Each structure stands twice: as C-alpha cells, then as structure tokens.
Amino acid sequence: MLRTGTYTRRGFGAILAAGLLASGLAGCGNSDTGGSGGEAGSDKIVLGFSQVGAESGWRTANTTSVKEAATEAGIELKFDDAQQKQENQIKAIRNFIQQKVDVIAFSPVVESGWDTVLKEAKDADIPVILTDRAVDSADKTLYKTFIGSDFVKEGRLSGEWLVEEKKAATGPVNIVELQGTTGSAPANDRKKGFAEAIATNPNLKVVASQSGDFTRAGGKQVMEQFLKANPKIDVLFAHNDDMGLGALEAITAAGKVPGKDITIITIDAVKDGMQALADGKFNFIAECSPLLGPQLMDLVKKVHAGESVPERVETEETTFTPEQAKAALPTRKY
Numbered sequence: 001m002l003r004t005g006t007y008t009r010r011g012f013g014a015i016l017a018a019g020l021l022a023s024g025l026a027g028c029g030n031s032d033t034g035g036s037g038g039e040a041g042s043d044k045i046v047l048g049f050s051q052v053g054a055e056s057g058w059r060t061a062n063t064t065s066v067k068e069a070a071t072e073a074g075i076e077l078k079f080d081d082a083q084q085k086q087e088n089q090i091k092a093i094r095n096f097i098q099q100k101v102d103v104i105a106f107s108p109v110v111e112s113g114w115d116t117v118l119k120e121a122k123d124a125d126i127p128v129i130l131t132d133r134a135v136d137s138a139d140k141t142l143y144k145t146f147i148g149s150d151f152v153k154e155g156r157l158s159g160e161w162l163v164e165e166k167k168a169a170t171g172p173v174n175i176v177e178l179q180g181t182t183g184s185a186p187a188n189d190r191k192k193g194f195a196e197a198i199a200t201n202p203n204l205k206v207v208a209s210q211s212g213d214f215t216r217a218g219g220k221q222v223m224e225q226f227l228k229a230n231p232k233i234d235v236l237f238a239h240n241d242d243m244g245l246g247a248l249e250a251i252t253a254a255g256k257v258p259g260k261d262i263t264i265i266t267i268d269a270v271k272d273g274m275q276a277l278a279d280g281k282f283n284f285i286a287e288c289s290p291l292l293g294p295q296l297m298d299l300v301k302k303v304h305a306g307e308s309v310p311e312r313v314e315t316e317e318t319t320f321t322p323e324q325a326k327a328a329l330p331t332r333k334y
Helices: 002-032 057-073 086-098 115-123 151-165 185-198 216-229 241-253 271-278 293-304 322-331
Strands: 046-051 076-081 103-106 128-131 145-148 173-179 204-211 235-238 263-268 284-287 312-314
Touching: 046 057, 046 086, 057 076, 057 241, 057 271, 057 293, 076 086, 086 103, 086 115, 103 293, 115 128, 128 293, 145 293, 151 185, 151 235, 151 263, 151 284, 173 185, 173 216, 173 241, 185 204, 204 216, 216 235, 216 241, 235 241, 241 263, 241 271, 271 284, 271 322
Parallel strands: 046 076, 046 103, 103 128, 128 145, 145 312, 173 204, 173 235, 235 263, 263 284
Antiparallel strands: none
C-alpha cells in the first residue's frame, strides 16, 4: 500500500508539472499569434468572413471557393451569411471583433454606411479585406485591400459590344436594363460603364431601368413589367446572369424569341448563363469570376503577417460570344 501511495503522489506531481509546463508553452503560443481567436496555443489564422447571401449561382460558387480555399490553406473560417441585409453584416462584423479573429473579410451588401463598424475593427487592430464589392468610404485606412473585379469595365465591355453589334442601325435601339441590388457597387459601376460606352451611339437609348436585386425571380418580375410598359424592346442588359435567366421566362411567355427578337447581354458567366449563351438565348456575356478563394487566403496570410499588399487586386476575366461559350462549357468550373 505504501509503494502504491508513494507512486500515486509522485505520478500526480509529474502530471501537475507537465500541466504547468504545457500551460506556459500555450501562453507563449498565444502571444506569438497575437491572441488568435482559435484554440489556445494554435498557430492557425482565424478569418471571419461575412458573405452577402446566396442570391445567385455566382454567389454560391464564390462561397464554395472561399470555404474550400480556407481549408486548403489551413485557415480557420468563421462564416456568416448576411442574407442581403446590411444590418446583418454589421452585426456579423461586430461578432467577429468580439471573438478576436485575426482577419475580417466581407463582401459589402451596399457601398455606403460602413465607416463606424470598420473603425471598430481598426481600433481592435483587426485588419479588414474587402472582397468582390467595394465601399465608398473616404478613409482608405479602414481596410487593407480590395480583391475583385472591375465592375465599370464589365459594364463598358458590354456596352462596347452592343455599339459594334448595332453600328448599322439607322433608327432608335430601345434598351431595358435590369440593375443589381440598389446601392451595391456592381449595380452602380456596371450601369456607369455601360452608359459611358453606349453614349458614343445616339441611336442606343435606355428606355427603362430597374433593380431585379440580382435574383432570377426579380429578373422575371421586372422584365414582365418592362414588356407590358414598352411595346418595342430591342435589347436587354442584365447586371448578372441570374436576372437574365429570369427574364428569359418572361420574354418567352410574351411570345418573343430571346436572343433574336431581343438581344440579351449579361454579366458573370456562370454555367447556366453560359449554357443560355451557347444555346443562342443570350448574345454576349462579360465574365466576373467568383473563384476568389485562393487569392483571398493569400492576402489573409500576408496582412496577418504585417506584410504590405496592393490597395487593389483585380481578377483576370474575359468575355464570351455563343461560339466561345460552347468551347468553354466542357471545362467550366462554375
């Protein structure tokens, strides 16, 4: 009994000492990583990411890209879906701040109204990365960088294609425009780029412009209204594929042939949109790639390490005609 008791006390002492040593090591680990929001002693970077929502095929592909890239990069991801509401997104960012994540990234629902919460992140010494959509803040120190597309360029490329396509037109060419979410960067910028491009041809006129909120249901509903109010529509410019796909239903139901009776231009180049283009129902698509995950994780690692990064990182994109869509579809990732 004496040997057993002695062994037990010695064993307990050894366990206690090992525990104290492990505790000390864990404390060192936390200070090295700047108080990560992950498990104690973990060197894993914790990223808080607030997504706009799941309003389109593009957004779903973007979310998948972010999640897969975080896993591949060994980054712990805290993900939030804002369901297209700015108040949800602000709440999520504040939750990330309270959780003391290492980096915050988000795709802003709209452009304005972010200064207060971004200042809170800055005061907490948590770097912020904007993805896909920009903000209109005058204080550029509130975020480290922006990664995404040039939306103005996408609109301009769409307009330039239309100018070339309709250069032989001798009379008015009536255009209806399905805008994205009101106040969002892609809606504002795509509208601007398109308007600048078509201004070179006075025959090209936008006769109606309204938000379809980037959704198929919204695109269908607004297109139905356009068709009732405007007996002669020559061109539809939709700010994304999903609204264009919804509009196809309304156009067909009205007894018109999409792609022939009405020229259709969209932006994104997701699989369903590319299929509509290959089938001749769409006429032109300007690409906006959702596969930002790997580039985002690279930026997360750099800003967490205190490295300098460019103020803007643009994705490489192209445009598609029906024949180009047919060639690209077999290997399309989204």
